[in-house]
Amino acid sequence: MQIFYFSKKKILLYLSAILLILVGIVCGRCFLHSAQPTLNPIYIGDTKEKAVALMFNVDWGEEVIPEILTVLEEKEVKATFFITGRFAKKFPELVKTIAHAGHEIGNHGYSHPYPNKLNLEQNIQEIKRTEEVFNEIGIEITPLFAPPYGEHGPVVLQAAHQLAYKTIMWTLDTIDWQDPEPEVILERILPKADHGSLILMHPKECTLRALPKLIDSLRKDDYSFKTVSAII
Known part of the structure; x- marks a missing residue:
């Protein structure tokens, strides 16, 4: 049986890459959701501006x-x-x-x-x-x-x-x-x-x-x- 050894640095790089991919997927879904009309009716506009x-x-x-x-x-x-x-x-x-x-x-x-x-x-x-x-x-x-x-x-x-x-x-x-x-x-x-x-x-x-x-x-x-x- 072949055993692979990874340095701590490589493991951190792999984990960081996986995390970035997951964040990208979530953000992409959020963007698509916000860009599409919602089923819910809108009763009020942006409350940040007067x-x-x-x-x-x-x-x-x-x-x-x-x-x-x-x-x-x-x-x-x-x-x-x-x-x-x-x-x-x-x-x-x-x-x-x-x-x-x-x-x-x-x-x-x-x-x-x-x-x-x-x-x-x-x-x-x-x-x-x-x-x-x-x-x-x-x-x-x-x-x-x-x-x-x-x-x-x-x-x-x-x-x-x-x-x-x-x-x-x-x-x-x-x-x-x-x-x-x-x-x-x-x-x-x-x-x-x-x-x-x-x-x-x-x-x-x-x-x-x-x-x-x-x-x-x-x-x-x-x-x-x-x-x-x-x-x-």
Whole structure:
């Protein structure tokens, strides 16, 4: 029987090499995992920086959006607009105006259904049909999905994941679809705003009236504004 003898130095070298390989494998897996969309919905952005993201879910409100864009331009704020496919198909020029103003465009499904009532394939088609509409009008869509009504059951999350989308929820909700007074919107957001907050809004008249003061108040408190993809 042949016996091999190794010096202590060689053994340490071999062990170090094995350790480096293992570390490389673990880091590689971590990188791949972080680079891929997660099944889990995202409720908040990076909390290390004092920044927030304004996000508008759009399936109606074409009469208010131009004025909202004017406020955002005057305040030098870029927002994220999650738009349904049917809205983009009906108002392509307005959607182009949003995109050309430098705002981010996300996917809000096609027909604004209740996603939890759909099966996996139906949810996939809702997202893909919206992609097709945006491709037709020549607008790039960011792979972010805001499910209608905030419904995010397992099949909804799986559909987004299969299409390489991140599912976006919100940190703070203005609940502006109930048509509250602008002061109520401010009271719902300003005291609770924090690092990484995703602030959900809709193109409503009450939101338009609250928006200038909302931006000014957050900025006065040293918050900066980012798009959703930049903050998560």
